Amino acid sequence: MAERRLDRALSVATRVSAGAVWAVLFSMAVAVVIFAWPAIRQFGLGFLVSTAWNPAAGREVYGILPMIYGTFVSSIIALLFAVPLGLGTAIFLNEDFLPQSLRQLLIFLVELLAAIPSVIYGLWGVFIVLPLMTDIGDWLHLNLGFIPLFGTAPIGPGILPAAIVLAIMILPITTSLSGSSLAALDSDLRAASLGLGATRWETIGSVLIPAAFSGIAGGVLLALGRAMGETMATTMLIGNSNQLSFSLLAPGNTIASLLANQFAEASGLQVNALMYAAMVLMLMTLVVNALGVWVVERVRQKNR
């Protein structure tokens, strides 16, 4: 009898917890939409493609195209650096390249990267990465300036330095999730592949990675979500400039950084516009996650 009561109690408790998560997410979304409504009504979808952002009295007009662009570009570039590095590190740490004790130490160090607060990354970025990237950016602009991506001379803060620091911030996520999904693979898989005559790298490339794909993709998505929402480090490194420029060396802005900077002192329509921007960021994250779930499902179907 007591067991049944305990079972029922646990079942209710877990259902309540799950429901609570849902409720919190829902209430956040509703609150944001309610506050954003005046701005949605005034600007409509033009908000998403307008480059104006002017809170000055008497001439208020808002649009977040440069911020959407900045969020996307800095996150994608961060992924471009973090995914190969993370996957490579995960493979390296999972295969027999190193003795076990060294492996444990390296895993611990990578996970330590995740524990560093965002503000510290920002400060490190300002004092170490920015001067370095200004030199590299100068070289890129001088020699490859005909490519629009390097079309402007670097002035310090910019999209590329912010993306590099973001890459390091999301590296622990890609590494540990790829690593654990590779480690969770059945060891028979590896043995079978090697038994059929594949080399070590053929095994890794054609057997292990496809098998661990859903975990790796999950890690990539989580990393993308983190990069899109990252606030403190980005706001210190990206330059907070509301201009739309194809050059990666130019300063830019992201939605999270915009909100962090302007929300505290905003009033009236500016608050509504900022909430509209927050809503857009939530939708972007939702789309990215939904896309990821879809990709993972497709690959799983294909591999069946």
Place this chain on the structure above:
Amino acid sequence: MPELKINYQSMGSGAGVKQVINAVVDFGGSDVGMTSEEVAQSKNGALMLPMTAGAVVLAYNLPDLPDRNEPLRLSRQTYTDILLGKIDHWRAPAIAKDNPGATFPDLSITVVYRADGSGATAVLTAHLATISEEWNDVIGVGKNVDWPRTGRFIGSKGNDGLTTQILQMPGAIGYLDYTYAVNNDVGMAALENRAGRFIVPDRDSAAASLGGATMPSDFRLFITDPDGPSSYPVVTYTWLLPYPRYADPLKAKAMEIFIEYGLNQGQDVAPALGYAPLPQAVREQVAAAADAISPDYAITLRPTEQE
């Protein structure tokens, strides 16, 4: 009242005003005062009492111009054009004309502004809108404005972020509260005032700017372009925002004692902190207005060291 404890949190002017409107605090502070709509919105009303004044300086980083006794001189047109993005190199003829005999490095100008909503931005843009038609048309006034998008304008968060950014980038120029520039040893430009003289920001020039204008009875005075030969052009009062009445008579009395402290000992401390003491006439006006808060106490002004 020896046991009086004041708990003060440093936030921006907008946050101070919001909390007063919502009656969350006993008093607030603001560099931009309160508009009449905001006072009307406030549940308990609000008084605006100017307590001190500060200057906004243009701070720069020019490694070859380290002589603090010969700071960078910028005429009205030059500094307006720099902030409009029309002058983008330190070797521009306009800058050379303002600084005869000085050599400038071969550096582009990078303008650093406040990315967060800021009273300093509001004060500087109000001044620029007053002295320049073009500024008023193109940019306007506000705690955040749409700075020119030439690619050489970057935003930093807070006075400290701006200071760091300027110190890190040779060729940068930005605007800071006088206290920050002085405490971090950043070069401050001497700006041309309305009388045509180039004035270095310091405690005397800030105090001189306050002398010219008469303080109206509602204390809403924004000095956007002071006259007077030794006035520094970009100054602002900063206002304490208490309520006109307090439910608790002890709190009302405490508020008056606090304001009295600010008008007496506070005025002595202000210059050391980088702010300007109030002109005597303004002190008396503030004391009279604050006396209305509590019937149990009367503020006495004693002569300060400035007199």
